[in-house]
Amino acid sequence: MIYVQLFLAFFIPNIVGYGGGPAIIPLIEAEVVGRYGWMNAQEFAEVLGLGNALPSPIATKMAGYVGYEVAGAGGAVVAVLATVVPTLLLMLGALGLLYRYRDSPRVKRMSQWVRPVIAIMMAGMVLSFFSEGMTGAGLVHTSIIAAVAAIALFRFKAHPALVVVGALAYGGLLLG
Amino acid sequence: MTASQQGKLFFSFLRIGLLGFGGGPSMIPLVHQEVVKRHAWMKDEEFADVLAIANTLPGPIATKMPGYIGFRVGGTVGCINAVLAVILPMIVAMILLLGLFSRHRDVAWIHGMSQGMVPVVMVMMGQLAWDFLNKSRLALGWAVSLVMAAVAGVLIYWLGVHPGLVIGALLVAAMLPPLTKRKSVEEAAQ
Numbered sequence: 001m002i003y004v005q006l007f008l009a010f011f012i013p014n015i016v017g018y019g020g021g022p023a024i025i026p027l028i029e030a031e032v033v034g035r036y037g038w039m040n041a042q043e044f045a046e047v048l049g050l051g052n053a054l055p056s057p058i059a060t061k062m063a064g065y066v067g068y069e070v071a072g073a074g075g076a077v078v079a080v081l082a083t084v085v086p087t088l089l090l091m092l093g094a095l096g097l098l099y100r101y102r103d104s105p106r107v108k109r110m111s112q113w114v115r116p117v118i119a120i121m122m123a124g125m126v127l128s129f130f131s132e133g134m135t136g137a138g139l140v141h142t143s144i145i146a147a148v149a150a151i152a153l154f155r156f157k158a159h160p161a162l163v164v165v166g167a168l169a170y171g172g173l174l175l176g
Numbered sequence: 177m178t179a180s181q182q183g184k185l186f187f188s189f190l191r192i193g194l195l196g197f198g199g200g201p202s203m204i205p206l207v208h209q210e211v212v213k214r215h216a217w218m219k220d221e222e223f224a225d226v227l228a229i230a231n232t233l234p235g236p237i238a239t240k241m242p243g244y245i246g247f248r249v250g251g252t253v254g255c256i257n258a259v260l261a262v263i264l265p266m267i268v269a270m271i272l273l274l275g276l277f278s279r280h281r282d283v284a285w286i287h288g289m290s291q292g293m294v295p296v297v298m299v300m301m302g303q304l305a306w307d308f309l310n311k312s313r314l315a316l317g318w319a320v321s322l323v324m325a326a327v328a329g330v331l332i333y334w335l336g337v338h339p340g341l342v343i344g345a346l347l348v349a350a351m352l353p354p355l356t357k358r359k360s361v362e363e364a365a366q
Contacts (some may be wrong), residue, residue: 014235016343021200021236022304030332030339042294043278049293050274052300056193056266057200057238064267065274080267084259087235088243092255095229095244102228109350111231114343115312116324121332121339122305123325129298136291145295153299160197163296171292176285 002071003078009036010063010082018111019118021059026121028062033128038070041132053164059083137175145170182250182257184215189242189261200238207241217249238262 013027025048032038039047051061060083067079091098101107133142145167152158152166188210196203204227211217218226230240239259246258280286312321331337 012340016234016340016347018234018347019308021238023308024236025301025304027339027343035338042290045294045297046274046277046290047270048297048300050270050277052198052297054266054269055195055197056263057196057203057236059200059236060239060263061266061270064263065270068271068275069278076267076271080263083236084239084243084263087233088240088255088259090233091230091240091244092247098229098232099225102225102232104232106351107232110347112312112315113324113346113350115308115315116321117328117332117339117343117346119305119308119312119321120325120329122301122308124329124333126298126302126305129294129301133291133294133298136294141292142295142298145292146299149296149299153303160300164293167292167296168289169292171289172285173288175288175291 003074005036006067006070006075006078007082010067010079011086014059014083015086016114017118018114021057023114023118024059025062026118026125028059028066029125030121032066038066041128042136045129045132049164049167053161137171141170141175182254185246185250185254185258186261188215189246189258190265192242193262193265196238200236203238204241207238207245211245217245 009031010028013024013031017024017027029044033041033044047062047065048058051058051065054061060080063079063083064076067075067077069075071078130142133146137145149163149167152163153160192203192206192210196206208223212220212223226241226244227237230237230244233240239262242258242262243255247255250257277286277290281290309321309325312325316324328339328342331342332339
């Protein structure tokens with residue numbers, strides 16, 4: 001049963017999520033945090049933070065870790081398969097058909113129409129992380145970390161891994 | 177398909193996986209570098225076609241590309257080989273690092289580290305939200321983008337509609353023929 005839930009929790013986001021791995025993040029959050037309650041916002045933030053600090057695709061890293069947390073190695077395998085296999089099989093199986101539609105305006109419209117929905121869900125995650133920061137680190141620390149992170153990332157184009165390590169150090173020293 | 181070809185496939189996609197930060201879409205140039213420039217498994221135009229086809233499908237781009245290219249170069253074994261090379265090392269790293277982290281959550285300074293991570297992830301997610309809204313604005317304009325986002329927000333957060341359902345309905349609507357054409361078909365049917 002848990003395997004079926006894990007499969008669905010990762011299959012659904014990946015089968016509707018147009019726009020690559022990042023687009024899938026809020027859809028997975030809706031399942032993992034919202035629907036099944038396997039993690040709270042803070043734990044999900046850890047997964048995202050570390051996921052952004054490490055290379056390789058974000059969707060499979062999240063699937064592997066969440067699957068493992070929920071149901072061990074078997075869970076990791078189920079969640080990763082649900083992420084990778086369905087669309088890959090579609091691609092290999094329907095290549096000829098897809099080739100004909102690759103420049104179709106309707107296909108372009110599909111990814112265009114999904115974007116605003118993903119954007120609002122990402123904004124929803126920003127809010128939930130903000131309220132998590134309020135109850136956890138508090139307003140002052142949350143503002144300081146967020147401001148420094150934003151300046152480092154956007155102004156100085158710092159590597160995300162560096163910013164995550166900085167936040168870990170700040171948290172370990174000042175929030176412990 | 178020789179073992180050495182499979183080896184090349186494995187190390188190419190291992191490199192791509194280890195050098196690609198920032199999620200799948202940012203890894204495409206690395207895939208291009210290995211597949212077109214280094215190993216000449218594909219020509220430029222073909223790579224562009226495969227990328228366009230991968231984008232007609234949902235799901236992560238950084239597993240569809242390796243899977244397809246691996247299949248082309250080395251059959252089913254090549255497909256599995258290439259996908260695992262991209263994703264497996266960092267899945268194991270995530271499980272080891274975060275597993276350690278969450279087992280010691282009750283230690284004060286580790287709990288502090290976890291709390292320090294939240295604002296950073298908030299900023300990164302804000303950046304992604306802005307990216308998606310901006311791309312949406314370029315394609316649909318401000319008014320349509322904001323109205324669509326607002327309606328989706330009401331459906332998902334207020335009315336509790338499953339996001340997969342909201343997006344699924346949009347995808348079906350996007351696949352339908354243009355409105356004017358559909359009307360004339362309906363009229364013809366009557």
